[in-house]
Amino acid sequence: MASLKDLRNRISSVKSTKKITKAMQMVAASKLRRAEEAAQNARPYAERMHSVLSNLAGINQNEAPKLMTGTGKDDVHLLVVFTADRGLCGGFNASIVKKARAKQRELEANGKSVKFYAVGKKGYDLMRRDLSDKIVDSISFRESSRVGFDEAAQVGDKVIDMFEAGEFDVCHLFYAEFENVMTQVPTGQQVIPASVEEDEDGENEKKGSDAGTTYEYEPDPAGILDDLIPRNIKIQILRALLENAASEQGARMTAMDSATRNAGDMIEKLEISYNRQRQAQITTELTEIISGAEAL
């Protein structure tokens, strides 16, 4: 049985932990709002990009750059895993890595070889233990307060350079899609080769083909695609980064919320046992005094 002093110490330390988790929850909540806004602001660009791409999809496939059509093989897969740079956000990082590992096992079972590119410190930490020979590179944006296009371009350039050097054939992105504060869905998405037809909503597509207008291109369709496809990849990466940032804050908020609640429960229990012990002590003291008085 812990002594009264021990209990007191325990209670005060749990109380200060509770304060910290509470503060972290509130910080996450405000960051979440900003991250959500950023993710939403990025949406129009992605939508326009999509409709432009579907306009272009009709042009001569032979002229399309390799980034769009792929190398024609699918032997080496690059998995770009986006995670947070900080922990304390529940199962957020682990679930993204888990998703990527599942894909890796599936690919390797089919005789493909797999490489990893870790974006974000935590994912790298999680993977380097048993995958160190497969991780080609890692990057972390810990210093930049908010991710923007420049960060996405950094990752994108790296991926494109590697593709052009023939280091892989197919590229997947792994990140957590932000659904709402409670739910973040780990998602895998293929970006190279990009197939416009595969992209989610068919609505834009129809618009593009319905228009059926003959575009004029400057310099020429292939030249535009050369410029556009890398840009599209960067946009997809930006989207992944932004979704991830929002998801991370959401996950942290939920994790910290339940931590705060747990701390509250714990304090309650500790206080009950503290009071019981205090009472018991008083009773013992009283009995001692009374029996002492009686003995006289």
Added chain:
Amino acid sequence: MADSFKFELVSPEKLLLSEDANSVVVPGNEGEFTVMSNHAPFMTTLKPGMVTAKLSGGEEKKLFVRGGFADVNENGLTLLAEHAEPADNMTASQLDEHIEAARKRMDDAEHDDTRFKAEEYLSQLLHAKTQLPA
């Protein structure tokens, strides 16, 4: 009064402008061009430079864009710019960093092809700089 058309300027970070315009001057990669309503469908990449939009309200808006492309279709003009900022907030010195980076890229380039591209980009940046207030 000329007909107006829908003009949208989007950067990856947000939708910057979505308004009706009478004419928009766009810095295309192969020369500046002006878009007015009923322009033929047209698509081109952008070079760094100034976009000048005459809005149907009579107001004139100037924005500085860097990288991206323009898409003209029956719905109007859409500019997808990698970076875009209202010109009022820009000064020429803000470009210096990018000019430095472009110069470095040109010096580091291993192939003539990439060096040529970097050089072209650099000269476009230098030209764009002259359009901005010091």
